[in-house]
Amino acid sequence: MLELRNATSSDETDFLRLWQGFCDGYGMALPPEVTAFTWTRLMDPACPLTVRLAVLDGVPQGFAIHQHHPSTWVMGDDGYLEDLFVAPEARGQGLGRALIEDLIAIARANGWRRLYWLTEITNTTARRLYDRFCDNDGHIRYRMTL
Numbered sequence: 001m002l003e004l005r006n007a008t009s010s011d012e013t014d015f016l017r018l019w020q021g022f023c024d025g026y027g028m029a030l031p032p033e034v035t036a037f038t039w040t041r042l043m044d045p046a047c048p049l050t051v052r053l054a055v056l057d058g059v060p061q062g063f064a065i066h067q068h069h070p071s072t073w074v075m076g077d078d079g080y081l082e083d084l085f086v087a088p089e090a091r092g093q094g095l096g097r098a099l100i101e102d103l104i105a106i107a108r109a110n111g112w113r114r115l116y117w118l119t120e121i122t123n124t125t126a127r128r129l130y131d132r133f134c135d136n137d138g139h140i141r142y143r144m145t146l
Contacts, residue, residue, distance in 0.1 A: 002095070003055040004102040007063070009043055011053060014060040022063075022085035026120075052102055054086065054095040061090035064099040066106075074113035079103065081117035084126070096129050104133075 007015055016035065023030055041047040042065070054062035065083040081103055086095045107115050118141055119126045130136070 001057055002098060003053075004098060005053055005055065007042065007051045007053050007060075011060060012039060015039065015042075015051065015053070015063065018060060018063050018085055018087060021087055022083060025085070049082070052099060052106075054090075054099050056090055056093065056095065062086035062095040062099055064103055066103055068107070068110070068112050071113065076111055076113040079107040079112045079115040081115065084117070096126075097132070100129070100133060 016039070019035060019038070041049055042051045048067040048069070050066055052064045052066070053060045054064075056062075063083070063085055064081060066079055066081050068077045068079045071078040081100070084096060084099060086099075104115060116137075117130070119130065121127075127136075
């Protein structure tokens with residue numbers, strides 16, 4: 001049985017397990033204070049970041065972190081899927097697709113005009129999933145650390 005829902009404070013241990021798997025998958029080692037700060041912001045109703053969980057048979061097995069923001073390109077807001085992850089042991093069961101479809105439904109219900117996300121060009125597994133929803137738009141990301 002699959003349930004898609006917002007994370008609550010009682011999900012911290014499961015989220016941290018999934019978050020570590022996400023970071024490991026990108027070969028990233030974040031300082032513990034960054035992870036703690038991220039969790040705190042995800043639980044803060046005043047913060048625009050929201051985390052949805054894919055709970056399979058009662059166990060959180062994936063997440064989608066998203067936010068929305070005003071856009072200069074449409075008359076309304078854009079939704080941004082910042083991070084998507086499914087635990088390796090739960091892959092191939094449609095959780096990633098379900099999390100994206102869930103976010104599409106949230107976006108439509110809230111009147112957002114567009115939804116976008118990024119992935120590594122070499123992440124062929126994720127790209128196969130994303131290509132089922134839409135084509136990439138050909139943009140290249142530039143990110144400056146300040």
